[in-house]
Amino acid sequence: MSQTLSASTLLAVPMAPLAGAVLAGIFGTKFGGNWIGRRLSHSLTILGVFIAFILSAMTLKSVALDGARFNETIYTWMVVGDMRMQIGFLVDGLTAMMMCVVTFVSLMVHIYTIGYMEEDEGYNRFFSYISLFTFSMLMLVMSNNLLQLFFGWEGVGLMSYLLIGFWFNKPTAVFANMKAFLVNRVGDFGFILGIALIIAFTGTLNYTEIFAQKAELAKLSFPGTEWMLVTVICICLFVGAMAKSAQFPLHVWLPDSMEGPTPISALIHAATMVTAGIFMVARMSPLFELSDTALNFVLVIGAITALFMGLLGVIQNDIKRVVAYSTLSQLGYMTVALGASAYSVAVFHLMTHAFFKALLFLGAGSVIMGMHHNQDIRWMGGLRKYMPITWITSLLGSLALIGAPLFAGFYSKDSIIEAVYESHLPGAGFATFAVLGGVFLTAFYSFRLYFLVFHGAERYDQNPDAHHDAHHGHGKEEHKPHESPWVVTVPLILLAIPSVVIGFMTIEPMLYGDFFKDSIFINLEKHAAMEEMAKLFHGPVQMALHGLMTMPFWLALFGVASAYYMYMVNPALPAAIKTRFQPIYTLLENKYYLDWFNENVISRAARALGVGLWKGGDEAVIDGALVNGSWKGVAWVSGVIRRVQTGYLYHYALVMILGVFVLMTYFVWLK
DSSP: OOTTSOHHHHHHHHHHHHHHHHHHHHHTSGGGTOOSOHHHHHHHHHHHHHHHHHHHHHHHHHHHHHOOOEEEEEEEEEEETTEEEEEEEEESHHHHHHHHHHHHHHHHHHHHHHHHTTTOTTHHHHHHHHHHHHHHHHHHHHBSBHHHHHHHHHHHHHHHHHHHTSSTTSHHHHHHHHHHHHHHHHHHHHHHHHHHHHHHHHSOOBHHHHHHTHHHHHHOBOTTSSSBHHHHHHHHHHHHHHHHTTOTTTTTHHHHGGGSOHHHHHIIIIISGGGHHHHHHHHTHHHHTTOHHHHHHHHHHHHHHHHHHHHHHTTOOBHHHHHHHHHHHHHHHHHHHHHTTOHHHHHHHHHHHHHHHHHHHHHHHHHHHHTTTOOBGGGOOOGGGTOHHHHHHHHHHHHHHHTOTTSHHHHHHHHHHHHHHHOOSTTHHHHHHHHHHHHHHHHHHHHHHHHHHHSSSOOGGGOHHHHHHHTTTOOTGGGOOOOOOHHHHHHHHHHHHHHHHHHHHHHIIIIISSTTTTTOOOOTTTOOHHHHHHHHOOOHHHHHHHHTTSHHHHHHHHHHHHHHIIIIIOTTHHHHHHHHTHHHHHHHHTGGGHHHHIIIIIHHHHHHHHHHIIIIIIIIIIIIIIIIHHHHHHHHHHHHHHHHOOOOHHHHHHHHHHHHHHHHHHHHHHO
């Protein structure tokens, strides 16, 4: 262990946000008597996250420049036989990068929240929740064992439930947070089965000890089948990632989670909760490399998510939902990279995406504030002159998202497409088509939103809600859009900077250097995608120049041009296309009928099964047969025996004679 990383410093990283959360959550709410006001509540929580960010940045510097590492147990919770349940930290390149991303984005969201939640009654409670969320995510990414990983995993799940349903008097928010909770329970069932199988066959929860036994695990079959045990383990673990990182078909909770306040959309859906599954698979790369079946499953699921969620983004009119479907699609890209054994590329895209997606969500929130809480992009337009900072930062975020050369998203997205192309798994052909199709879709829906919001005619006065306000004495002048306060615009500017430059600065060490050398394992003999890409890489500038001649660039350009023509030049065209292709539009509007299927088939089947187990199993078998049946049986036997007990001696003598006769007959028969 390097002396430059101390256990106490690392422990302070998650503990600082936890302290802020506890102080604001107890003393800043009715629960603790409202001892501290709004200013102190947000100051304490922001200070906690700021301390965590500074310590994370120092840790990253030590890891990247000095080669420092840390892998030790902090606290032993319990010992069961030979298995030790512990709290411990593993800090390497992967962890240090995640710590910085989580704390920086969280810090920006905390500052932004001061402006966005200014008028909300639950102001202090909100700050407590987001700090607690940050603590849970840090415990997840810093863990050196599956127990702590699972604790953080469930922690971010719980906090997402509380944050999505933050406005608990709003029925749609309550429905959305319950949906998120239930879908994540489905994924967690698979995740905990995977952990249980690892414990059963390795006897440990510690990453290092598990990976040391990978050769033995690779030789084992799942009991009673011919399946490779490691394939079953990896697919079970990935089912957990499918729910947490919103992969098809367990993605249905994420669009509805837009019911929560906008800062939560940025925190949950940019750098933290939804990337937990991507991080987990990258961390478990030594196991996933043992199973081509599991990798192919990951690849195909990611490709389906990248393509089909992008299609849904095209028809959305709610500004936050467009960005939410964009998140789903980009998570699909990360998952595709995992399936292609390009784990470092997946994590690289996770990092770049965290910055520009947080920027886009917070930019959307700034627009919502400027538009007096209108979220429908059809009633916007021309905001560029009213909201210049929001406009320019949103443009930069959109360019990063579509992969414009030199922007952060270009380096990570093009690397994913290249990795899939170099992969030789059976699903690589479909995945290549999906990620290329996704490039066009991403460019189209991103700039559809951009043009409708910031360019063209001003439509905010045509909004039916605006007319409603006008009848109540509010004129058009009062409802003109306005730029957001500095606590909103400063985070936008600070997020826009890495959205532009972080890919250019870090691609070489993260993908082709030694940054992840002891974090991520790839079997280059079987999966040579990264090796092939390294041969073709000649620096970030050369990659950007070459990118101008590749298919992804032209597809993105075509997507932007299509959006411009359809929404700026010929706005009647989208309506005509909708009329012409109404069945397809209806399918997309109903989100492939997955919600209908879940509510009408799966929910009813689950209810029928539950009622059947209740009526048939509990009432009929357990209560009826075992509990009531046993005493009824005893009562019946007692009733029969009671009739024999007459008290007359000659009756007993007759029974004895009959008994002797039966025994004699039996023994004679045996001979």
